[in-house]
Amino acid sequence: MGTTGAITDASLRAFVGYDMKRAFNALQADLSRTLTPFGLRMMTFSALSLVVENPGLRPSQLATVLTIERANLVVIVDELEQRGLLTRTPSTTDRRAHALHVTDQGQSLFAKANRAVAEHDARMIAGVAQHLQPQLKDALRQIENSAKQDVV
Amino acid sequence: MGTTGAITDASLRAFVGYDMKRAFNALQADLSRTLTPFGLRMMTFSALSLVVENPGLRPSQLATVLTIERANLVVIVDELEQRGLLTRTPSTTDRRAHALHVTDQGQSLFAKANRAVAEHDARMIAGVAQHLQPQLKDALRQIENSAKQDVV
DNA sequence: TATTGTTATACTCTATAACTATA
């Protein structure tokens, strides 16, 4: 077919998950282009941001906040450490744990990248009516909670 | 530290992209659990849905609607065909092209899976005020468009 | 026993390049 009628995704459009998938994929691909000049990816930028905001953070805490597994965080911290953007130092109180701190270089790169990401994010949400923007964020957080508490 | 104060992701929370990532990941993980009993994944379910809704669809059209590359669609159609859920027949008008049709088995499985996905989606969006639900979908589509048209 | 960091492994989704056969 394709000759007779127009193609439709009306059935899938009934699902908010489908709209979320499309929106997130497009946003994520575009965000990657924004972060590439800084040598960062979505997850390395996010991790860097959290260490800037929470100096001394432990990797396990970072993984929890990012809602990813500890195992997946290791390579992210490895990469940031190897690039000299943050340091991994032994904890003074718990010899199992590490403390994460940004370096001056990491702070500087983050400041620039954060500006670019803020501008990018503003462009992404610009088409949404201003009074709906906080409601959009609330709705997304509500959906996250619904998904996590869904047992069925 | 982590000993003194609570951990915060306030900076990242300023970005709608961060909320979208968290919400979508949680929803997607939960949707996977919903689809596993049917032997389907998000993309195989989506492809099946579109072939049900658009019989005779060509793979290239399917890839366009799903906003993925043709190359990535091949394995999805392979899987659905090998499981006997859809057929790939040569087009009568264009010997390069194929026409996709669901089998009876595919139709039957889709009906059940679609019901489960509909229920899942309803649970996901249940916490969002009803009058905000269409506005949420509009906002997500707007963000998708903004991301695709973003050139900077 | 439980937790922290770690390694290894695999799965899903995605993107790009290049090929073939047709148009």
Place this chain on the structure above:
DNA sequence: TATAGTTATAGAGTATAACAATA
């Protein structure tokens, strides 16, 4: 020359299992 389907390959994010060191 352009398009449809395909193959191959790689990158990014995620999940699980298992381990050593430490609590």
